Amino acid sequence: MRRSTSRINMVALLCAGAVGLTACGNSDSSDDPTVAQRGAGESPATAAGPTGWPQATDGVIDEKMCGLLTGDDFAKYKVITGKVETLPFQVNAEVNGIGCNYSLDDRMGLALGKTDDEARLLYADSTSSSSAKSGKENVVTGADQSIAYLDGEEQAYVVSRRGRLIVRTSLDSLLSEISAQERLDGAVALNALVLERAPQLGKA
Template sequence: MKRGCAIRTVATGGALALALSGCGGGGDGKASGPGGAAAKPAARATAPAGGWPQPENGRLTAKMCGLLTDDDYARFGHERMPLENGAPAQDGSNTIGCMYILGDQLTLSLQRTAQGAKIAFRQGVAEHQDRRKGKQSVLASNVVQGADESWFDYSTLGGDVSEYEVEARRGALTVGIILSEVPQHPDKDPKGILAGLAGLVLQRLPNVGKADTGTVHQVKYVLWGSGPVSKQVVYNDPVSNKTVTLAGVKLPWHKEFPMPDTGDQPTAALSVTGASALPTGVIGCEILVDGKSVEKKAPDGFMNFCSTTYHN
């Protein structure tokens, strides 16, 4: 990680880093080192007075940088430098970032639904793999005990192979840790260190992220018409906020996908456009949310466009 870099956030369509091969879920409960041997677990640390810091009114706070101590790192054989900055993300997401001198980091993100966190996690791992194209990789999945899904690899933000990162998701909670080692004193088992530290965070937040506090809506786009084929279909994916274009689509056509309530994006732009392959053809369009039609236009001309803004 580059020194002084901005805190990464986790929001639907973004990534704290996370369906791609080699990155599946279902942690096997084993934290292994480079040679495949199980990493030696750290001794259980004594909780501070009042217990380990927890969310306040459902929000993560800078106090939660204290979930991992210098002693925790030391027990795994890594020396962590003093905290440089610990603060909530500035984009309004329920995320905190804790940055330490020389580049160690702890990031926590809590979404309203496990589905929302799952989508963001998998988008994040896809972005990570894109950034590592052409670079050395030691990507491994299912490395954190107690996580639904997790992965470990070199960190991509700093581009330094002496920096490693782990991402782990349990329900709606995502934990990310970056380990920046001193070249003169390389860590013997960075995978085991990071997997063990992430596991400690999950242990110290036993109930966080296990219950949804929001709703997962179901979005459905529909096109139909008199022609057998639509020349082109264009729709907006409200989760990634990306425009998707399809060609040669057979009619009738529909697309369904979940749209989690993130709380950070209270509105979502929904749109779908269809263009007939024949100038004499006609196309109709409809948008449904949770089975209820929110926009519909009857077939009228060789092109039709449905659009609406949905309020969570």
């Protein structure tokens, strides 16, 4: 099966958060039912706010936040998911964040900076690659900053910042046959969905 540079760059983006850092490696799959794939019509088991979705109780970003996206959400973009693996948001640094691996290289990452300035630095780290520099900006509704770009023709990345919150989504072509543009559109939509389901996160 194909394991090109998209695999390396994906981990570098969602696990490391900065170009040049090494991958964080595999972690054990979470046994928390809130991050497992849910079937059609099922609601998240970790509701912590009025929206019915996990809202980072006490400002802590942990594996429960992976429940902001479901298997049904990915299925809309022809992506098949399985049991979610959790990863550090960033290596070699203490970051209040989590990485969620839904299916090989189909991922979402969340981080909450202590201040807007810290979040801006995380955003800059996450968008410092040469591929990101040629991306399209201001693509995610509700974000203060956002960018979408392709790494070659395989991996689609979207990074957004809303206040202190950083959201990173990506879709890979490894297990799906969707086009590069469809992967970009899907990653943008999933990123915006996270912001919609946690409407106050990062604002205060």
